[in-house]
Amino acid sequence: MKTLKSLYLLIFLFTLLFTTSCESTEPCEEDNTGTVIIENTNSDYSLHFYKSNSVVRGNGDLVIEPQSKGSITLPAGSYSTYLKLFTGSCNPDTGRCLISWELIDDDKEIELSSCEDLNLIY
Structure with missing residues (x-):
């Protein structure tokens, strides 16, 4: 009887070990995405972010209001951006x-990695 209880306990522990894992993947790892975070330090005007294509x-x-931050999630990769x-x-x-615009950053190249938070301040 003691051997049977030990066997059940051993089976239970193995089942618990294989059904619960310490490893968890972030959604950004599964989606292969990163986040561009942009801060607009201008007190009067909104900042407009344009990515490749x-x-x-x-x-x-992405439009960032005066003196605020905004973010956009994009697939990992290289981008030509305009602000x-x-x-x-x-x-x-x-x-x-x-209607008038001021070009802040023309054809800026950024490289975004999976799960990266890329901070830009203007």
């Missing part, structure tokens, strides 16, 4: 807008 007009792939500051304004009384 984006249309560099209008809103970017533009929207310096235009709109008159709420007339509804008319002056």
Whole structure:
């Protein structure tokens, strides 16, 4: 009887060992993605981030409001990026807008690794 209990205990321990694992994978490892974190230090204008193959007009792939941070998750790899500051304004009384942009970083190359947090400050 003692041998049978020991056998059951041994089987239970092996089952527990193989069904629960100490290793866990992060979602970014499974998806092979990283995160670009951008801080906009400008106090007046929003910053627009464009990644490779984006249309560099209008809103970017990520828009960061003045004096704030934003992030975008992208597949790991190399990117040509553009950063533009929207310096235009709109008159709420007339509804008319002056559209103007200031190019901050033209054709900046970034390399993003899996699970990497890449911080950019402008």
